[in-house]
Amino acid sequence: MNCKQANELSIIDFLVKQNVHPKEKSGGKNFYFSPFREEKHPSFIVNSSNQWHDFGSGEHGTLIDLVMKLNNCSVNDALKYIENSSCSFSFHKQNCVEKSNIKIRQVKPYVTHKALLDYLKSRAIEPNKVKNEIKEIWYTNGNKIFFGIAFKNNLNGYEIRNKFDKRSIIKKDITSIYNGADRIVMFEGFFDYLSYLMLGWNKVQTDYLILNSTAMFERSIPILKKYKEKYSYLDNDKAGNDCFEKIKNEVPGLINRSDSFSHYNDLNDYLIYRKRLER
Structure with a gap:
């Protein structure tokens, strides 16, 4: 198409x-x-x-x-x-991320499939270093079987990625990761979160919030307001910039850290660049 x-x-x-x-x-x-x-x-x-x-x-x-x-x-x-028209939109007030025909067959605690491990490496993510952050999911859609890297959200839905596909299943929502900290860092997608960990920027105890889509920005506001320190690592594009401004209007004190990778679209692009320099 x-x-x-x-x-x-x-x-x-x-x-x-x-x-x-x-x-x-x-x-x-x-x-x-x-x-x-x-x-x-x-x-x-x-x-x-x-x-x-x-x-x-x-x-x-x-x-x-x-x-x-x-x-x-x-x-x-x-x-x-x-x-793949089974993928879902997230429309507020309509309770509409639908289950469609998708049925989860298995969620493995660790990513083990070679194709998925290779995909992680192509994004400069070392599987062993993030093995506790992601899972491997197998699911059916009609008569077809699919698999991918799964990242769970707050409504027990999943963000799924592989080399050829990017989708959400079950329910769309943000992902909150609580470590008992008084500071929080916000990302647009979970590969940005994984990239942050790979860069070693997580030396201070921190809670994390992953939007999983800029359309989810309003759900982040009540969470961010609870923290003394809050930092944003959204993408350096119009969608990311607009999203940051909308959230900042509601959350005083939100600090924009996207300038730490200002020449790159997102944190993962920056990580890939850094890894190439190390070779």
């Missing part, structure tokens, strides 16, 4: 496949609660031209644009996400 083919797919039909339905319909427009904030009145609209508009932020676009923004992913990842 290419971009043209993907954007010809109906956004409304795609959302229906996720069991995400409009709250209102009027004048050829479908009104949803925005996926990017909590709200009492739906302001996210899909029109008859197959375009979405978020009237709260002024943003709009195609199906690919929506998937990229929701998951903070690349065009290629968005295409894969769209192709």
Whole structure:
């Protein structure tokens, strides 16, 4: 599937496949609660031209644009996400990250499959150093069997990654890791968290918060407010910068540490660069 083919797919039909339905319909427009904030009145609209508009932020676009923004992913990842229509959107107030046809067969305590170990190494992550942070998951979707690196969230759902796929299953949520600290560090994705550990920046006792998607930012706010020291290592792109500003408006004292890898999109990119220099 290419971009043209993907954007010809109906956004409304795609959302229906996720069991995400409009709250209102009027004048050829479908009104949803925005996926990017909590709200009492739906302001996210899909029109008859197959375009979405978020009237709260002024943003709009195609199906690919929506998937990229929701998951903070690349065009290629968005295409894969769209192709597998069982993947779930996270729409506030609609209780909608659906189980679809996915059934977990096994969750192994450690990652052991060679393909997954090789993938970790390709991202400059040494499996033995992070073995307690991630798991290996096997699951079915219809008649097909899949496996990947699994990172659990606060609602017992999983973020899953392998060389060819990036998805969330069961339920979408943030991940909180508590170590009894009075400081907390926030990341956008779990590979950023793993990269932080690989860089050895975890020398001080710290709690961690992984958003798993910038669309989850509002769930981080009450947690961050509890800490005296709070640091952000979100991505150095528009989505990451916008997310930081939204959170900082609600959380005084949040310190932006993304400048520590300012020439790179995210912390994992920086780690990969550092590892190459060491060779």
